[in-house]
Amino acid sequence: AQKITQTQPGMFVQEKEAVTLDCTYDTSDQSYGLFWYKQPSSGEMIFLIYQGSYDEQNATEGRYSLNFQKARKSANLVISASQLGDSAMYFCAIPASGGSYIPTFGRGTSLIVHP
Amino acid sequence: DTGVSQDPRHKITKRGQNVTFRCDPISEHNRLYWYRQTLGQGPEFLTYFQNEAQLEKSRLLSDRFSAERPKGSFSTLEIQRTEQGDSAMYLCASSLQVAVTEAFFGQGTRLTVV
Numbered sequence: 658a659q660k661i662t663q664t665q666p667g668m669f670v671q672e673k674e675a676v677t678l679d680c681t682y683d684t685s686d687q688s689y690g691l692f693w694y695k696q697p698s699s700g701e702m703i704f705l706i707y708q709g710s711y712d713e714q715n716a717t718e719g720r721y722s723l724n725f726q727k728a729r730k731s732a733n734l735v736i737s738a739s740q741l742g743d744s745a746m747y748f749c750a751i752p753a754s755g756g757s758y759i760p761t762f763g764r765g766t767s768l769i770v771h772p
Numbered sequence: 773d774t775g776v777s778q779d780p781r782h783k784i785t786k787r788g789q790n791v792t793f794r795c796d797p798i799s800e801h802n803r804l805y806w807y808r809q810t811l812g813q814g815p816e817f818l819t820y821f822q823n824e825a826q827l828e829k830s831r832l833l834s835d836r837f838s839a840e841r842p843k844g845s846f847s848t849l850e851i852q853r854t855e856q857g858d859s860a861m862y863l864c865a866s867s868l869q870v871a872v873t874e875a876f877f878g879q880g881t882r883l884t885v886v
Contacts, residue, residue, distance in 0.1 A: 704874045760817075764812075
């Protein structure tokens with residue numbers, strides 16, 4: 658079964674600084690994807706970025722990038738130039754195998770951006 | 773179409789009452805998922821539909837829970853005889869029927885059982 662581990666319950670960063678949120682995963686699939694979501698206090702899960710296991714380049718979306726290390730089974734999210742609006746919960750997810758592709762989530766990391 | 777819509781956003785109910793939540797997915801999305809999220813935890817999978825067929829159910833989905841997606845469009849999640857432990861955020865998500873793709877979430881229904 659797929660598993661996501663996020664070991665940082667909370668992170669703090671100064672506005673305009675970069676921050677890295679850790680995610681390690683476990684899967685027996687050869688081909689898979691990894692997702693990151695942001696959940697502000699309003700509750701909605703917002704998709705941020707996707708990394709395919711066979712993608713040669715690390716994924717980037719604006720200020721978000723993935724530090725994907727396949728051999729280590731890690732897919733860390735890097736947020737550059739943090740903004741106050743980045744304060745939220747961040748979840749890493751991996752789809753289940755077997756055809757359902759049901760996303761399995763980690764416990765999340767709470768990010769607080771200080772002015 | 774502005775995304776996944778859930779109704780109601782908040783529900784307070786007395787223990788023992790039945791509640792029903794509705795989810796309207798993005799119109800072209802075949803897959804629909806229900807999750808439960810408690811404070812400090814990630815979303816936990818409850819059940820999954822592909823079109824109108826309910827293909828997977830989690831062990832979390834006790835016999836007091838039932839979900840339907842009658843015409844392959846909107847879905848409902850009903851909890852019968854609610855218990856205080858049912859208090860949580862219930863999230864609905866939908867996605868296209870392709871191999872690996874992102875799921876889009878609604879804003880959730882926050883249930884409080886008193």
